[in-house]
Amino acid sequence: MSTALIILAAGEGTRMNSDIPKVLHRIGGAPMLLHAMRTGQVLAPDHTVVVVGYEGDAVAKAAHAYDEDVLVVQQDEQLGTAHAVAQAAPALARHAGDAVVLYGDTPFIQPQTLARMAEARAAHDIVVLGFKAEDPGRYGRLVIQGDSLEKVVEFKDANADERKINLCNSGIIMAKASTLFDLITAVGNDNAAGEYYLTDIVAIARSRGLEATAVSCDEAETMGINSRADLIAAEAAFQARARAQAFADGVTMPAPDTVFFACDTVIGRDAVIEQNVVFGPGATIESGAYIRAFSHLEGCHVSRGAIVGPFARLRPGAELAEDARVGNFVEVKNAVIDEGAKINHLSYIGDAHVGAASNIGAGTITCNYDGVMKHRTEIGARVFIGSNTMLIAPVTVGDEAMTASGSVINKDVPEGAMAVARAPQVNKPGFARKLFEMLKSRKEKRDKGAK
Ligand code: UD1
């Protein structure tokens, strides 16, 4: 069965108190909208339609950054969830399969849950995802008879008996797309909120003899984010799950509560992640790599046997081959560090390539930026870069070459050569003592004058 995702993301999220639309606030380093898009991938969707409204261009940009084929439709006025879904109808006019409605502000629905809904769809025209709520509060209530879902009542419109029901509506609905859009045309807005409720399609479907059912999931999955407090709770829930997943995957972490993950962090078995390591988006750490305390890693790849940190920063495009070393106060950006190469202390290596088994001395900097453009530094294999070398890019240092400490290298260094680019040292015999005496007597005179 082919499927289309319809992701509702038009709301402003007033309670976030933010200029950023709610669905672009981040959880695990990614806009919460992307979590819904990612979960939907389990259904191998043929189309994804994101319904945007408030700050629609910004939301569209984030959706396209994740998947450039996403269709974005604008809902100018937020007249209700049914009205929002209706905006997707023209984009899916030729889609013959199913549609599933997801919310951009509900990031924790698990892929298995959507898979269970898809199974239930085989025997029912409409499948709604429900959950048993600890405190049903203002959620819509699912009215069930036997196996059949008869209707969904919004809290505002529910009578006292209906309000006692604790099986609540998550908002996620699955149906054949043409059925969904057809039912929506029959939805009105004569209700307590004056909104077009998507939930009304269930009662309409039943009155037409269609079958509806509910699938249940854990309440934690349906957590919606409406406020900063919700966002903080969601981040904590995300991190707890990511940590548990990491040790289930065999990652060694002496203090997991101090390690922070992004939603796409990949870490291999027996990799060691020490205390206070933070992963931004796009980090892959191979089996048997070692990340020492207080390091920050994003958009990078660390191979088996490599050691990073403590206090290292790997930025996007940092590629560490096997057994590479990146030590304390070293920043690596857009640079490939070949096998066994070492950058152990206080360096910046950006837009560069460091060949195998080369050693980069403390304080080395690739001067990659001229104020307007970025340039590359190429360092060969088995090179020795002396401490405090400035490599003014574009520049190439050949295999097995050396630079003298303190050199400012602005010309290529041929293979096997030693480059010395610093002022020659001059020793002046006895000069230091004479200078000390002169300075001391000057200070004495000044102190006397002050009395
Ligand atoms: C909705 C459900 C309710 C359910 C609850 C779960 C309806 C009528 N009610 O209520 O049964 O228990 O979710 O959280 O569906 N949106 C748009 N355009 C609109 C309206 C909403 O894009 O015109 C988006 C919102 O940005 C949000 C989602 O749809 O992501 C849900 O809307 P919201 O207003 O939060 O619905 P609830 O009142 O919470």
Ligand code: MG
């Ligand atoms: Mg809501």
